[in-house]
Amino acid sequence: MTVAAEGADDTPGGPTEADWAAAVAAIRRLPADARVLLICHVNPDGDALGSMLGFGLGLRRLGLRRLQATFPGPPEVPEPFRWLPGLDLLVPQDAAYPDPDLLICFDASSESRLGDLADRLGSAGAALVLDHHPSNTGFGGIHLVDPHAAATSVVAAELLDRLGVPLDAEIAACFYVALSTDTGSFRFEATTPAVHELAARLLATGLRPGEISQRIFDTRPFGAVRLFGEALGRARLEPGAAGGRGLVWTYATLDDLARYDQPPHVLDALIDPVRCTAEADVSCVVKQAAVGEWSVSLRSRGAVDVSRVAVALGGGGHRLAAGFTGRGSLAEVVDRIRAELDGAVLAA
Ligand code: 5GP
Numbered sequence: 001m002t003v004a005a006e007g008a009d010d011t012p013g014g015p016t017e018a019d020w021a022a023a024v025a026a027i028r029r030l031p032a033d034a035r036v037l038l039i040c041h042v043n044p045d046g047d048a049l050g051s052m053l054g055f056g057l058g059l060r061r062l063g064l065r066r067l068q069a070t071f072p073g074p075p076e077v078p079e080p081f082r083w084l085p086g087l088d089l090l091v092p093q094d095a096a097y098p099d100p101d102l103l104i105c106f107d108a109s110s111e112s113r114l115g116d117l118a119d120r121l122g123s124a125g126a127a128l129v130l131d132h133h134p135s136n137t138g139f140g141g142i143h144l145v146d147p148h149a150a151a152t153s154v155v156a157a158e159l160l161d162r163l164g165v166p167l168d169a170e171i172a173a174c175f176y177v178a179l180s181t182d183t184g185s186f187r188f189e190a191t192t193p194a195v196h197e198l199a200a201r202l203l204a205t206g207l208r209p210g211e212i213s214q215r216i217f218d219t220r221p222f223g224a225v226r227l228f229g230e231a232l233g234r235a236r237l238e239p240g241a242a243g244g245r246g247l248v249w250t251y252a253t254l255d256d257l258a259r260y261d262q263p264p265h266v267l268d269a270l271i272d273p274v275r276c277t278a279e280a281d282v283s284c285v286v287k288q289a290a291v292g293e294w295s296v297s298l299r300s301r302g303a304v305d306v307s308r309v310a311v312a313l314g315g316g317g318h319r320l321a322a323g324f325t326g327r328g329s330l331a332e333v334v335d336r337i338r339a340e341l342d343g344a345v346l347a348a
């Protein structure tokens with residue numbers, strides 16, 4: 001079975017004027033000592049951290065004093081992002097306000113991406129959700145979910161504009177990291193004129209894009225370089241998968257990470273050399289997160305809607321980039337992906 005190509009557009013629309021007004025009002029009504037908790041998805045990437053910290057700095061400029069930012073899981077920020085402005089807003093999840101006056105969620109498509117912090121959706125005075133995943137489940141109270149936005153930071157920047165907060169160099173650095181992460185350095189389909197217009201505004205604050213790109217894309221420990229070599233060396237190409245569009249995949253285990261003395265987040269970039277494979281539309285990296293638990297990254301070169309595969313297997317994402325957590329053995333997880341792929345091929 002094939003599914004309709006995008007453009008026929010079954011993608012839901014973005015926020016309405018009423019949604020924006022509700023979000024602005026929820027922030028404007030806060031007294032300076034209101035407790036505001038900002039959270040983003042587990043294993044945060046550049047967009048999750050950048051949109052959250054940039055927005056947090058914006059709230060600080062509005063005079064809010066009790067701001068916390070956090071994410072589920074170990075409180076370690078991946079090395080490429082350890083220089084971001086606003087890191088002082090971060091607290092470990094256990095230290096986060098149990099019942100904030102306002103909760104703001106960034107870049108999370110579903111409650112499950114918030115781990116143990118999802119309980120704040122019930123205990124917070126109000127819950128505002130900023131996101132750009134078409135698979136967003138509609139959780140939370142006030143929704144600023146724009147599936148046409150290239151990154152959650154596009155939504156965050158518009159909300160700061162509507163609140164009258166000027167973009168300074170610190171906020172801009174956070175949003176630039178977010179925007180360049182989610183557009184693959186302005187290469188992906190979502191790179192619209194509006195993306196470049198926002199990038200121009202951000203750069204005009206004095207950012208050094210070469211330095212930022214080198215830090216977030218082009219720097220990794222030698223152990224990670226060698227680990228990538230091993231993982232790429234065992235990649236498999238399955239030309240018949242996905243209705244003949246082809247699948248290329250590889251994996252990395254906790255043992256691999258230990259042998260090369262690397263933290264799990266270094267594997268976030270492993271999908272990039274894998275997805276270059278000309279003979280496969282779909283690429284996949286299966287990363288062991290625990291015994292019997294695998295974090296899966298899926299990409300498509302255009303012929304397959306990998307978010308369908310991810311959603312069917314309990315995850316989410318975008319048409320050309322998606323993921324899920326798989327349980328069982330490596331072989332079982334890959335079998336389940338193969339089984340879903342045929343139904344996710346887009347009509348020509
Ligand atoms: P990545 O492969 O870079 O981790 O993620 C690609 C896309 O899929 C991102 O938009 C990310 O938010 C989404 N994604 C990755 N893993 C999961 C998951 O386990 N659940 C959901 N809902 N989305 C995921």
Ligand code: MN
Pocket residue numbers: 047048107132151152182
């Ligand atoms: Mn994002």
